[in-house]
Amino acid sequence: MIKALFGTGTAPWRLRGGLAELSATHTAIATRLADGSRASSASSFADALGEAAGTAIGEQELLTNMASLADTQLRFEATARLLQRAYADLRVTMRNG
Amino acid sequence: MADPLGPLVPRPLRGLLGPLATSASGMARQQEFMSVIAENIANANTMRTAEGGPYRRQLAVARRDDATGQVTIDRVADAGEGRLVYDPGHPDADAQGYVRHPNVDMATEMVDLVMARRLHEANATAFQAAKAMLRRALEI
Numbered sequence: 001m002i003k004a005l006f007g008t009g010t011a012p013w014r015l016r017g018g019l020a021e022l023s024a025t026h027t028a029i030a031t032r033l034a035d036g037s038r039a040s041s042a043s044s045f046a047d048a049l050g051e052a053a054g055t056a057i058g059e060q061e062l063l064t065n066m067a068s069l070a071d072t073q074l075r076f077e078a079t080a081r082l083l084q085r086a087y088a089d090l091r092v093t094m095r096n097g
Numbered sequence: 098m099a100d101p102l103g104p105l106v107p108r109p110l111r112g113l114l115g116p117l118a119t120s121a122s123g124m125a126r127q128q129e130f131m132s133v134i135a136e137n138i139a140n141a142n143t144m145r146t147a148e149g150g151p152y153r154r155q156l157a158v159a160r161r162d163d164a165t166g167q168v169t170i171d172r173v174a175d176a177g178e179g180r181l182v183y184d185p186g187h188p189d190a191d192a193q194g195y196v197r198h199p200n201v202d203m204a205t206e207m208v209d210l211v212m213a214r215r216l217h218e219a220n221a222t223a224f225q226a227a228k229a230m231l232r233r234a235l236e237i
Contacts, residue, residue, distance in 0.1 A: 019234070023112075026230060030116045030223045034123030036216045040130035040157040041209045062219055073226045080233045087237065 005090060012090070015083040022076040029069050036062070116227040122168055123220035126159050129170050130213040133157040134206050141201040144189050151179055151189075152199040175200055 006012060133155050143152035154175035161168050177200045185194030
Protein backbone atom coordinates (compact mmCIF):
# COMPACT_ATOMS: atom_id res chain seq x y z
CA MET A 1 0.00 0.00 0.00
CA ILE A 2 2.72 2.41 1.01
CA LYS A 3 4.69 1.45 -2.10
CA ALA A 4 1.71 2.31 -4.27
CA LEU A 5 1.66 5.81 -2.78
CA PHE A 6 5.36 6.63 -2.55
CA GLY A 7 7.26 3.85 -4.37
CA THR A 8 9.10 3.77 -7.67
CA GLY A 9 7.01 4.96 -10.60
CA THR A 10 4.56 7.03 -8.56
CA ALA A 11 4.06 10.72 -9.29
CA PRO A 12 5.89 12.00 -6.16
CA TRP A 13 8.84 9.69 -6.88
CA ARG A 14 9.12 10.92 -10.47
CA LEU A 15 8.73 14.56 -9.48
CA ARG A 16 11.38 14.24 -6.79
CA GLY A 17 13.74 12.80 -9.39
CA GLY A 18 12.90 15.71 -11.68
CA LEU A 19 13.72 18.22 -8.95
CA ALA A 20 17.07 16.56 -8.24
CA GLU A 21 17.91 16.56 -11.95
CA LEU A 22 17.00 20.24 -12.36
CA SER A 23 19.03 21.13 -9.28
CA ALA A 24 22.07 19.36 -10.76
CA THR A 25 21.51 21.17 -14.07
CA HIS A 26 21.44 24.50 -12.24
CA THR A 27 24.67 23.65 -10.40
CA ALA A 28 26.37 22.82 -13.71
CA ILE A 29 25.24 26.13 -15.27
CA ALA A 30 26.38 28.09 -12.17
CA THR A 31 29.79 26.38 -12.37
CA ARG A 32 30.13 27.22 -16.08
CA LEU A 33 29.30 30.88 -15.37
CA ALA A 34 31.65 31.07 -12.36
CA ASP A 35 34.47 29.63 -14.49
CA GLY A 36 33.52 31.95 -17.34
CA SER A 37 36.94 33.56 -17.41
CA ARG A 38 40.13 32.72 -15.62
CA ALA A 39 41.95 35.93 -16.45
CA SER A 40 40.97 39.59 -16.29
CA SER A 41 41.75 40.01 -19.97
CA ALA A 42 41.09 38.13 -23.18
CA SER A 43 44.00 39.80 -24.94
CA SER A 44 46.77 37.85 -26.65
CA PHE A 45 48.96 38.02 -23.55
CA ALA A 46 46.25 36.43 -21.45
CA ASP A 47 45.87 33.77 -24.16
CA ALA A 48 49.54 33.03 -23.75
CA LEU A 49 48.92 32.23 -20.14
CA GLY A 50 47.49 28.94 -21.34
CA GLU A 51 44.70 27.88 -19.03
CA ALA A 52 43.15 31.33 -19.22
CA ALA A 53 42.58 31.01 -22.93
CA GLY A 54 41.04 27.57 -22.86
CA THR A 55 38.08 28.34 -20.64
CA ALA A 56 37.07 31.86 -21.60
CA ILE A 57 33.32 32.04 -22.16
CA GLY A 58 32.12 33.85 -25.26
CA GLU A 59 29.20 36.26 -25.59
CA GLN A 60 27.11 33.64 -27.40
CA GLU A 61 27.83 30.99 -24.77
CA LEU A 62 26.90 33.46 -22.05
CA LEU A 63 23.50 34.05 -23.66
CA THR A 64 22.96 30.32 -24.11
CA ASN A 65 23.81 29.67 -20.46
CA MET A 66 21.49 32.44 -19.26
CA ALA A 67 18.65 31.03 -21.38
CA SER A 68 19.31 27.57 -19.93
CA LEU A 69 19.29 29.08 -16.44
CA ALA A 70 15.88 30.71 -16.97
CA ASP A 71 14.53 27.49 -18.47
CA THR A 72 15.81 25.42 -15.55
CA GLN A 73 14.33 27.83 -13.02
CA LEU A 74 10.88 27.70 -14.65
CA ARG A 75 10.93 23.92 -14.90
CA PHE A 76 12.00 23.69 -11.24
CA GLU A 77 9.13 25.98 -10.20
CA ALA A 78 6.60 23.95 -12.19
CA THR A 79 7.92 20.63 -10.86
CA ALA A 80 7.92 21.93 -7.28
CA ARG A 81 4.30 23.05 -7.64
CA LEU A 82 3.27 19.67 -9.02
CA LEU A 83 5.08 17.89 -6.19
CA GLN A 84 3.41 20.15 -3.65
CA ARG A 85 0.03 19.31 -5.20
CA ALA A 86 0.84 15.59 -5.18
CA TYR A 87 1.77 15.70 -1.49
CA ALA A 88 -1.39 17.69 -0.71
CA ASP A 89 -3.46 15.01 -2.48
CA LEU A 90 -1.70 12.31 -0.47
CA ARG A 91 -2.44 14.15 2.78
CA VAL A 92 -6.12 14.44 1.84
CA THR A 93 -6.22 10.73 0.94
CA MET A 94 -4.65 9.72 4.26
CA ARG A 95 -6.92 12.01 6.26
CA ASN A 96 -10.14 10.89 4.57
CA GLY A 97 -9.17 7.33 3.85
CA MET B 98 33.81 18.90 -9.54
CA ALA B 99 35.62 20.83 -6.81
CA ASP B 100 33.81 21.75 -3.61
CA PRO B 101 33.55 25.56 -3.34
CA LEU B 102 32.23 25.46 0.24
CA GLY B 103 35.35 24.18 1.97
CA PRO B 104 35.63 21.47 4.59
CA LEU B 105 33.78 23.25 7.42
CA VAL B 106 30.27 23.11 5.95
CA PRO B 107 28.31 20.03 7.11
CA ARG B 108 27.54 17.43 4.45
CA PRO B 109 23.70 17.89 4.38
CA LEU B 110 24.08 21.59 3.61
CA ARG B 111 26.54 21.13 0.75
CA GLY B 112 23.93 20.11 -1.81
CA LEU B 113 21.72 23.03 -0.89
CA LEU B 114 24.37 25.74 -0.63
CA GLY B 115 26.69 24.51 -3.38
CA PRO B 116 25.19 26.54 -6.25
CA LEU B 117 25.06 29.66 -4.05
CA ALA B 118 28.73 29.28 -3.10
CA THR B 119 29.72 28.68 -6.73
CA SER B 120 27.96 31.85 -7.93
CA ALA B 121 29.35 33.88 -5.01
CA SER B 122 32.84 32.69 -5.89
CA GLY B 123 32.26 33.71 -9.53
CA MET B 124 31.08 37.18 -8.45
CA ALA B 125 34.10 37.67 -6.17
CA ARG B 126 36.39 36.68 -9.02
CA GLN B 127 34.85 39.16 -11.45
CA GLN B 128 35.02 41.91 -8.81
CA GLU B 129 38.74 41.29 -8.43
CA PHE B 130 39.14 41.35 -12.23
CA MET B 131 37.27 44.68 -12.42
CA SER B 132 39.49 46.09 -9.68
CA VAL B 133 42.63 45.18 -11.66
CA ILE B 134 41.18 46.67 -14.86
CA ALA B 135 40.28 49.89 -12.99
CA GLU B 136 43.85 50.06 -11.67
CA ASN B 137 45.19 49.72 -15.22
CA ILE B 138 42.94 52.52 -16.48
CA ALA B 139 43.90 54.75 -13.54
CA ASN B 140 47.60 54.25 -14.31
CA ALA B 141 47.37 54.57 -18.09
CA ASN B 142 49.50 57.73 -17.91
CA THR B 143 51.83 56.81 -15.03
CA MET B 144 55.33 57.30 -16.39
CA ARG B 145 57.36 56.54 -13.28
CA THR B 146 56.97 53.65 -10.84
CA ALA B 147 58.90 52.38 -7.81
CA GLU B 148 60.27 49.52 -9.95
CA GLY B 149 61.53 52.04 -12.49
CA GLY B 150 60.13 52.88 -15.94
CA PRO B 151 56.50 53.36 -16.89
CA TYR B 152 53.58 51.47 -15.34
CA ARG B 153 53.15 47.91 -16.56
CA ARG B 154 49.65 46.63 -17.17
CA GLN B 155 48.50 44.11 -14.57
CA LEU B 156 46.49 40.96 -15.23
CA ALA B 157 44.55 38.93 -12.71
CA VAL B 158 44.66 35.17 -13.26
CA ALA B 159 42.47 32.79 -11.28
CA ARG B 160 43.91 29.42 -10.29
CA ARG B 161 41.78 26.64 -8.85
CA ASP B 162 43.21 24.06 -6.51
CA ASP B 163 41.35 20.92 -7.61
CA ALA B 164 42.03 19.19 -4.30
CA THR B 165 40.39 21.82 -2.08
CA GLY B 166 38.27 23.68 -4.61
CA GLN B 167 39.70 27.00 -3.46
CA VAL B 168 40.28 29.66 -6.08
CA THR B 169 43.21 32.03 -5.69
CA ILE B 170 43.80 35.07 -7.84
CA ASP B 171 47.35 35.94 -8.85
CA ARG B 172 48.47 39.21 -10.33
CA VAL B 173 50.99 39.17 -13.14
CA ALA B 174 52.52 42.04 -15.09
CA ASP B 175 51.96 42.14 -18.85
CA ALA B 176 55.39 41.58 -20.41
CA GLY B 177 54.54 43.59 -23.53
CA GLU B 178 56.26 46.91 -24.13
CA GLY B 179 54.42 50.22 -24.25
CA ARG B 180 54.51 52.45 -27.30
CA LEU B 181 57.53 54.68 -27.99
CA VAL B 182 56.73 58.31 -28.58
CA TYR B 183 59.23 60.84 -29.94
CA ASP B 184 59.17 63.68 -27.42
CA PRO B 185 62.69 65.10 -26.87
CA GLY B 186 61.45 67.66 -24.34
CA HIS B 187 59.99 65.05 -21.99
CA PRO B 188 61.95 64.55 -18.73
CA ASP B 189 61.85 60.76 -19.25
CA ALA B 190 63.08 60.87 -22.86
CA ASP B 191 66.10 58.68 -23.72
CA ALA B 192 69.22 59.84 -25.54
CA GLN B 193 67.41 59.61 -28.91
CA GLY B 194 64.47 61.63 -27.58
CA TYR B 195 61.99 58.74 -27.31
CA VAL B 196 59.70 58.19 -24.33
CA ARG B 197 58.34 54.74 -23.40
CA HIS B 198 54.67 54.95 -22.34
CA PRO B 199 52.74 52.47 -20.17
CA ASN B 200 51.57 49.35 -22.07
CA VAL B 201 47.91 50.06 -21.22
CA ASP B 202 45.53 50.12 -24.18
CA MET B 203 42.30 51.85 -23.16
CA ALA B 204 40.17 50.07 -25.78
CA THR B 205 41.35 46.64 -24.57
CA GLU B 206 40.71 47.60 -20.95
CA MET B 207 37.19 48.80 -21.74
CA VAL B 208 36.37 45.58 -23.61
CA ASP B 209 37.71 43.53 -20.67
CA LEU B 210 35.69 45.67 -18.26
CA VAL B 211 32.46 45.10 -20.18
CA MET B 212 33.09 41.35 -20.25
CA ALA B 213 33.88 41.23 -16.52
CA ARG B 214 30.71 43.20 -15.75
CA ARG B 215 28.58 40.91 -17.91
CA LEU B 216 29.96 37.83 -16.19
CA HIS B 217 29.41 39.43 -12.78
CA GLU B 218 25.78 40.09 -13.71
CA ALA B 219 25.40 36.54 -15.01
CA ASN B 220 26.73 35.13 -11.72
CA ALA B 221 24.45 37.45 -9.73
CA THR B 222 21.45 36.21 -11.74
CA ALA B 223 22.49 32.59 -11.16
CA PHE B 224 22.77 33.35 -7.43
CA GLN B 225 19.26 34.85 -7.35
CA ALA B 226 17.91 31.86 -9.27
CA ALA B 227 19.54 29.42 -6.84
CA LYS B 228 18.09 31.37 -3.91
CA ALA B 229 14.59 31.32 -5.43
CA MET B 230 14.84 27.57 -6.13
CA LEU B 231 16.05 26.89 -2.59
CA ARG B 232 13.19 28.90 -1.12
CA ARG B 233 10.68 27.12 -3.37
CA ALA B 234 12.06 23.72 -2.35
CA LEU B 235 11.64 24.64 1.33
CA GLU B 236 7.97 25.48 0.71
CA ILE B 237 7.10 21.96 -0.52
